[in-house]
Ligand SMILES: [Zn+2]
């Protein structure tokens with residue numbers, strides 16, 4: 281299969297790699313779409329300790345192509361999004377639902393496990409989310425970055441009547457904006473780049489402030505005292 285790999289600082293390449301096989305508790309996905317994360321750009325720029333020929337890509341969606349031993353609840357052809365890590369499912373943290381803090385956590389797409397800049401990728405069944413028919417595969421690849429924004433908004437506890445400030449309208453900031461609006465908050469976005477500021481407005485920001493022109497803190501004070 282074809283894969284896109286990190287070669288050395290500021291260099292990637294498309295090469296041939298062996299097909300992954302589904303181990304116990306895993307499936308192999310035929311990748312439909314994979315996002316390019318800001319972290320991927322930084323990883324290629326700075327290396328992040330990745331070895332040459334690391335298959336990157338951790339925001340992805342695909343269909344189940346092979347099912348490993350002990351996997352139930354999924355069928356060949358199911359379209360799924362996957363969180364980019366494998367957890368053990370047995371340690372105290374996994375049992376508390378904090379799989380991202382698993383003692384045996386293995387991340388996917390930044391060096392530990394092969395990622396989804398590939399035609400096929402293996403992932404743990406505990407990381408899978410089935411996609412409804414009305415969610416395209418392209419949108420399915422957004423599940424991971426959107427979940428980062430959702431996590432932030434859940435932790436903040438914002439709700440109707442609250443004012444939230446989102447610092448920066450990159451993809452994660454825009455996801456955070458979307459969820460905060462969904463929770464009923466009034467949202468101020470601070471963003472320098474004109475294109476990103478425009479996207480923030482389109483996605484429902486109540487106020488977009490350019491911090492080079494106006495102090496976001498002053499803006500919020502004006503709005504809510
Ligand atoms: Zn990412």
Ligand SMILES: [Zn+2]
Nearest residue numbers: 368371374382
């Ligand atoms: Zn664990």
